Amino acid sequence: MEELHKTYGKMAALAGVTLEIADGEFVAMMGPSGSGKSTLLHCAAGLDTPSSGRVFLGGVEVTALDEPGLAALRRERIGFVFQAYNLLQALDVADNITLPLRLAGRPVDEAKLMAIAARVGLGSRLGHRPAELSGGQQQRVALARALITDPEVVFADEPTGALDTRTAREVLTLLRELVDEAGQTLVMVTHDPVAASYAHRVVFLADGHLAGEALRPTPEQVAERMTQLGAS
Ligand SMILES: Nc1ncnc2c1ncn2[C@@H]1O[C@H](COP(=O)(O)OP(=O)(O)OP(=O)(O)O)[C@@H](O)[C@H]1O
Numbered sequence: 113m114e115e116l117h118k119t120y121g122k123m124a125a126l127a128g129v130t131l132e133i134a135d136g137e138f139v140a141m142m143g144p145s146g147s148g149k150s151t152l153l154h155c156a157a158g159l160d161t162p163s164s165g166r167v168f169l170g171g172v173e174v175t176a177l178d179e180p181g182l183a184a185l186r187r188e189r190i191g192f193v194f195q196a197y198n199l200l201q202a203l204d205v206a207d208n209i210t211l212p213l214r215l216a217g218r219p220v221d222e223a224k225l226m227a228i229a230a231r232v233g234l235g236s237r238l239g240h241r242p243a244e245l246s247g248g249q250q251q252r253v254a255l256a257r258a259l260i261t262d263p264e265v266v267f268a269d270e271p272t273g274a275l276d277t278r279t280a281r282e283v284l285t286l287l288r289e290l291v292d293e294a295g296q297t298l299v300m301v302t303h304d305p306v307a308a309s310y311a312h313r314v315v316f317l318a319d320g321h322l323a324g325e326a327l328r329p330t331p332e333q334v335a336e337r338m339t340q341l342g343a344s
Contacts, residue, residue: 116165118151118320125151126162127320133265138291138298140308142334143317144343149301150269152317156299157190157267158182170264187216191258195270197250199242199257205229206238209256216261224260232256232286248279255286259296266290268300272307284310305334316341 118126125148133139141149154160156167158174167174169189177185186192199208209229210220229235232252242250251271258266271287272280288310290296300311308314309331316323318341326333 113152113156113168114166116152116155116162116167118148118155118160119163124320126155126165129165129317129320129322131315131322133297133299136291136295136297137313138288138311139300140311140314141299141301141317142303142305142308142314142338143323144338144341147317147341148320149317151320153267153269153299153301157192157265158185187212188261189264191261191263191266193251193254193258193266193268193271195273197242197247197254197274199250199253201242204239204241205234205245205253208242208253209238209260212257212261218261228256228259231259231290246279247275248282251275251283252286255283255290259290265297265299268298270301270303272302272304280304280307305331305338308334318342 113129113131116126116129117124129152141152143149151160155162158177162175165175169185172185174185200211203211206225210225213220226235229238232255234249234252234256237245237249242253245253272283275283284307287298291298302308309329312328314326314329314334316325316337323341324337326337
């Protein structure tokens with residue numbers, strides 16, 4: 113990402129952010145409320161368009177794509193995980209996980225579905241409806257759905273925000289395993305210093321600017337930096 117700006121009227125949500133994320137890297141984005149984390153994630157993922165600046169994914173300039181091009185990029189090369197799971201209640205786990213393939217008109221590979229479901233610990237739950245699962249299990253379904261298309265990057269916006277502490281740790285451990293064992297590139301927005309400590313690198317934002325970064329920080333180091341940035 114180069115020199116990203118995003119303005120709303122006179123408000124600069126992003127005021128010139130340049131950030132490079134390596135293949136296979138797990139990056140957490142932190143910053144006080146309103147610092148621009150979600151805006152940056154959305155611009156990086158082709159969900160929102162910056163006012164100026166450029167975003168690249170691999171060799172593709174995301175910011176040069178039109179809306180159909182962005183839709184194809186999101187469908188084929190990016191995985192999303194949100195705080196609120198966003199599962200379809202009428203579909204069972206298997207159909208929720210494979211929905212991105214069906215939307216893209218791609219064949220559903222049963223062996224792959226089984227492998228990904230097993231990977232996230234849902235191998236025995238494929239016939240269940242979301243309402244029959246715990247919050248942590250529902251977020252695992254959302255993660256499997258994000259992974260089924262073999263995305264180059266998974267973007268996660270507060271993926272553990274709705275989970276209790278123990279379940280959050282389980283989901284974070286799973287995310288970290290995907291990075292360590294499958295080489296998944298992962299970008300996560302979080303408010304939680306413990307969640308951020310699972311990443312290789314934590315990038316801090318303040319008032320739409322990059323305000324430093326930390327490599328493999330402890331939760332205490334992240335929390336201290338957040339206090340310096342004025343986060344409550
Ligand atoms: N659609 C919008 N219209 C106007 N202002 C917006 C819009 N979206 C975001 N903003 C503003 O841009 C700034 C950055 O918002 P953003 O949601 O990126 O922050 P954040 O760091 O993700 O915050 P939080 O941690 O509270 O989710 C905020 O001041 C916000 O009010």
